[in-house]
Amino acid sequence: MPIPITMPALSPTMTEGNLAKWLKAEGDTVTAGDIIAEIETDKATMEVEAVDEGVLAKILINEGTEGVAVNSVIALLLEEGEEDSALDGYQAAALAAAATAAAPAPALSPELVAAPTVPTVTVAEAADGARVKASPLARRMAQQAGVNLANVNGSGPQGRVVRADIEAALGKAPATGSAPAAAAAPVPAQVGVAGGALAPTEIPHTNIRKIIARRLTEAKQQVPHFYLSLDCEVDKLLAMRKELNEKSANEDLGYKISVNDFVIRAAALALRKVPDANVSWTDDVLLKHNVVDVSIAVSIEGGLITPIIRNTDQKGLAAISNEMKELAGRARDGKLLPEEYQGGTFSISNLGMFGIREFAAVINPPQGAILAVGRSEERPVVRDGALAVATMMTVTLSVDHRAVDGALGAQYLAAFRGLIEDPLTMLL
Amino acid sequence: MADNNFDLVVVGAGPGGYVAAIRAAQLGMKTAVVEREHLGGVCLNWGCIPTKALLRSSEIYHLLHHLDEFGFSADNIKFDTKKIVKRSRNVADQLSKGVAHLLKKNKITVIDGAAKLAGKGKLTVENAGKKVADIGAKHIILATGARARDLPNIKADGKLIWSYKEAMVPEAVPKSLLVIGSGAIGMEFASFFGQLGSDVTVVEILDRILPVEDEEISAVALKSFQKQGMKIHTGASVDAVKTGKNNVTASIKQKDGKTESLTVDRVILAVGITGNVENIGLEEAGIKVDRGHVVVNQWLETGVPGVYAVGDLVGPPWLAHKASHEGVICVEKIAGLDNVRPLDITNIPGCTYCYPQIASVGFTEAAAKAAGHEVRVGRFPYLGNGKAIALGETEGMIKTVFDTKTGELLGAHMIGAEVTELIQGYGIAKTLETTESELMHTIFAHPTLSEMMHESVLDAYDRVIHF
Numbered sequence: 001m002p003i004p005i006t007m008p009a010l011s012p013t014m015t016e017g018n019l020a021k022w023l024k025a026e027g028d029t030v031t032a033g034d035i036i037a038e039i040e041t042d043k044a045t046m047e048v049e050a051v052d053e054g055v056l057a058k059i060l061i062n063e064g065t066e067g068v069a070v071n072s073v074i075a076l077l078l079e080e081g082e083e084d085s086a087l088d089g090y091q092a093a094a095l096a097a098a099a100t101a102a103a104p105a106p107a108l109s110p111e112l113v114a115a116p117t118v119p120t121v122t123v124a125e126a127a128d129g130a131r132v133k134a135s136p137l138a139r140r141m142a143q144q145a146g147v148n149l150a151n152v153n154g155s156g157p158q159g160r161v162v163r164a165d166i167e168a169a170l171g172k173a174p175a176t177g178s179a180p181a182a183a184a185a186p187v188p189a190q191v192g193v194a195g196g197a198l199a200p201t202e203i204p205h206t207n208i209r210k211i212i213a214r215r216l217t218e219a220k221q222q223v224p225h226f227y228l229s230l231d232c233e234v235d236k237l238l239a240m241r242k243e244l245n246e247k248s249a250n251e252d253l254g255y256k257i258s259v260n261d262f263v264i265r266a267a268a269l270a271l272r273k274v275p276d277a278n279v280s281w282t283d284d285v286l287l288k289h290n291v292v293d294v295s296i297a298v299s300i301e302g303g304l305i306t307p308i309i310r311n312t313d314q315k316g317l318a319a320i321s322n323e324m325k326e327l328a329g330r331a332r333d334g335k336l337l338p339e340e341y342q343g344g345t346f347s348i349s350n351l352g353m354f355g356i357r358e359f360a361a362v363i364n365p366p367q368g369a370i371l372a373v374g375r376s377e378e379r380p381v382v383r384d385g386a387l388a389v390a391t392m393m394t395v396t397l398s399v400d401h402r403a404v405d406g407a408l409g410a411q412y413l414a415a416f417r418g419l420i421e422d423p424l425t426m427l428l
Numbered sequence: 429m430a431d432n433n434f435d436l437v438v439v440g441a442g443p444g445g446y447v448a449a450i451r452a453a454q455l456g457m458k459t460a461v462v463e464r465e466h467l468g469g470v471c472l473n474w475g476c477i478p479t480k481a482l483l484r485s486s487e488i489y490h491l492l493h494h495l496d497e498f499g500f501s502a503d504n505i506k507f508d509t510k511k512i513v514k515r516s517r518n519v520a521d522q523l524s525k526g527v528a529h530l531l532k533k534n535k536i537t538v539i540d541g542a543a544k545l546a547g548k549g550k551l552t553v554e555n556a557g558k559k560v561a562d563i564g565a566k567h568i569i570l571a572t573g574a575r576a577r578d579l580p581n582i583k584a585d586g587k588l589i590w591s592y593k594e595a596m597v598p599e600a601v602p603k604s605l606l607v608i609g610s611g612a613i614g615m616e617f618a619s620f621f622g623q624l625g626s627d628v629t630v631v632e633i634l635d636r637i638l639p640v641e642d643e644e645i646s647a648v649a650l651k652s653f654q655k656q657g658m659k660i661h662t663g664a665s666v667d668a669v670k671t672g673k674n675n676v677t678a679s680i681k682q683k684d685g686k687t688e689s690l691t692v693d694r695v696i697l698a699v700g701i702t703g704n705v706e707n708i709g710l711e712e713a714g715i716k717v718d719r720g721h722v723v724v725n726q727w728l729e730t731g732v733p734g735v736y737a738v739g740d741l742v743g744p745p746w747l748a749h750k751a752s753h754e755g756v757i758c759v760e761k762i763a764g765l766d767n768v769r770p771l772d773i774t775n776i777p778g779c780t781y782c783y784p785q786i787a788s789v790g791f792t793e794a795a796a797k798a799a800g801h802e803v804r805v806g807r808f809p810y811l812g813n814g815k816a817i818a819l820g821e822t823e824g825m826i827k828t829v830f831d832t833k834t835g836e837l838l839g840a841h842m843i844g845a846e847v848t849e850l851i852q853g854y855g856i857a858k859t860l861e862t863t864e865s866e867l868m869h870t871i872f873a874h875p876t877l878s879e880m881m882h883e884s885v886l887d888a889y890d891r892v893i894h895f
Binding site: 135136137138140141144155156157162163 | 767769833834835836860861862863865866
């Protein structure tokens with residue numbers, strides 16, 4: 001009897017993914033452990049290993065198929081000696097099963113249920129269980145595309161999500177039909193120079209680009225941002241960093257700490273000191289997080305991703321530094337697991353290495369704040385009524401005003417600056 | 429008139445214009461309608477409504493010829509053309525008066541005459557060549573409608589070669605009739621006169637009749653009309669007509685290139701319509717006209733601030749309900765209401781009241797494929813429906829087209845008894861964006877013709893029960 005190969009769940013929260021590529025063809029012999037396909041979720045690409053031996057008899061889901069439900073049958077394996085005829089009747093059954101059996105919801109462990117859950121990107125239902133008004137067609141399209149209906153603005157009656165809204169969320173032009181005379185608009189909007197070699201090149205949106213566009217648009221449209229900036233003197237920090245890194249080099253301790261590693265630790269410890277800033281707004285309740293999980297924006301080809309250092313406040317500089325390097329490396333290779341970038345309670349974005357002095361970042365919902373870090377540079381400062389030179393770093397905190405007010409945000413930043421300017425206190 | 433300044437003035441009181449005016453009045457706008465001829469427009473006076481009255485008569489006549497089937501007998505069945513026409517005119521009059529009443533009830537000023545744009549926010553109205561009013565309007569909706577198109581080589585003379593207008597008030601049923609054009613108007617008249625005994629020939633330049641309908645529906649219709657005795661030439665054209673004293677000789681160029689001569693009592697020209705774009709000051713106002721129709725955007729704006737256009741004037745589909753809906757969209761957008769949605773052409777049903785009736789909404793199978801959809805198609809014949817058999821109406825079918833991936837109902841195409849009433853079911857389904865699943869879960873009453881709508885959906889998913 002043929003062995004079904006099913007769509008694997010790459011993380012506890014994954015409900016579906018895209019079948020990016022088949023690495024084996026029909027008829028290929030497969031041994032356990034062989035990489036047979038690549039699966040793509042919204043951000044990461046993962047390899048699927050064979051667990052059984054046999055011949056890859058039939059590929060049921062073609063590569064490039066999007067929104068394949070977890071546990072649906074993607075291919076059939078025949079064991080050695082089995083005839084092709086064993087597939088008869090089985091394929092249809094497998095396909096029907098794939099079509100009807102939506103991925104069983106991954107059972108959450110009690111601890112996870114008790115902990116403040118953070119809605120992830122691809123869940124097709126509202127995280128808080130509230131009913132989202134949507135047309136049946138919009139529901140199905142959202143499910144197929146892995147769009148969370150709760151994140152889509154409905155333009156129908158009473159905010160009902162309709163087809164056009166899903167298409168907009170996916171960055172598609174509305175497909176068909178609407179407005180017969182639209183083509184004859186009296187004031188045609190012309191982008192660039194139409195026609196010929198001068199016409200703009202159309203670059204299809206990648207999956208990650210679509211997600212970034214949707215998430216950031218949501219964030220800017222739905223989260224009332226405000227911004228707090230502060231200058232931090234980093235001379236002591238730089239001296240301490242130099243000392244620590246020299247020690248590591250001399251004694252082969254295996255770490256090289258960056259300014260950013262200090263920033264990550266300081267940001268985490270400051271959240272511990274000002275726990276009211278470690279929050280997420282939801283419609284029903286304010287979630288006050290009991291863990292400090294800092295997401296760090298990492299630039300990758302075609303976009304960015306925010307891997308998370310879990311329990312950041314409990315990790316030392318060397319641990320943070322090494323974990324960050326490892327996560328950033330895998331992020332650039334597109335090999336992060338979804339749970340490694342989904343969640344987090346606070347974000348940091350650092351553009352100092354690009355010479356940026358200061359900037360304001362967009363909040364990564366449902367997080368309550370993001371810290372934008374500029375370069376460290378020598379600036380004139382006034383000290384005891386006289387001009388002096390100090391190495392300064394400007395940070396800007398973007399805050400969700402629904403969850404955190406100005407005074408609280410300022411209190412958090414002050415705690416952050418205290419740690420940065422007196423890095424010895426980070427040991428406490 | 430004391431105060432000739434309005435929030436909104438609608439030019440034309442057809443189904444686009446008068447509905448826009450009533451909606452505007454409901455929203456508190458001081459509203460006027462200018463109409464040069466009849467309240468209710470062509471639809472009500474010379475189109476949809478009086479033809480339905482005529483077709484009711486021909487339907488009864490048709491039934492009278494099948495009395496035996498139902499256990500009756502009668503001799504000497506006759507009809508009086510004058511009475512049939514008179515009834516049709518009475519129906520139109522009654523409804524036109526009804527529109528007058530509705531406008532009055534909504535406190536809408538009605539101005540008789542022909543309006544012309546006269547600068548920003550201004551209109552002049554003439555009646556019988558004399559200026560009767562200067563009107564100020566913050567917003568102007570042009571809803572002047574359309575009229576039958578002539579062919580370059582064949583013009584309606586109103587005596588031997590009829591447009592829809594003369595065809596609606598015949599003194600007698602012509603013994604033989606040539607209908608040029610097989611769209612809704614052409615086929616309704618072909619059906620009416622055919623059932624009353626005319627020897628009807630239809631010439632269609634495209635390769636099938638009712639060319640806007642799904643190909644399968646065209647094919648079923650062709651078979652049915654031919655069975656009724658109509659002669660139908662597709663891919664053919666009328667090259668020339670020669671009018672005699674009381675007949676017309678037409679030379680018909682057939683698909684194979686051969687020319688055939690046909691002498692008939694009367695000709696009906698039904699080759700489409702063209703917008704009434706003349707003499708309303710469009711050019712002076714700088715309003716763009718393209719191939720006989722005013723160019724507007726999705727909110728019915730002409731590009732000249734404060735001037736809008738709706739209905740037949742802005743192009744196909746030339747349907748009263750499309751005009752009315754545009755009128756409402758236009759007014760609600762002017763009023764700044766939330767949740768105004770542009771017209772979705774794929775949600776406009778189209779009905780042809782010939783025998784058998786034809787109705788459709790959305791994409792034909794071919795159009796769906798052309799738009800890039802992978803489709804699932806369902807069909808169900810009248811022959812498999814209990815109610816249809818009981819009614820003695822076993823001719824026809826219902827076809828549904830779904831998107832394979834999303835299950836979206838892309839289109840529905842029907843031919844047979846009462847399909848013009850059934851189509852709304854699919855119209856609602858489309859507007860609510862249902863998929864096949866909701867249609868399958870809907871419980872259809874038994875015994876009804878509507879059950880076929882269910883079965884057609886089931887058939888698209890290989891689950892049909894009764895066939």
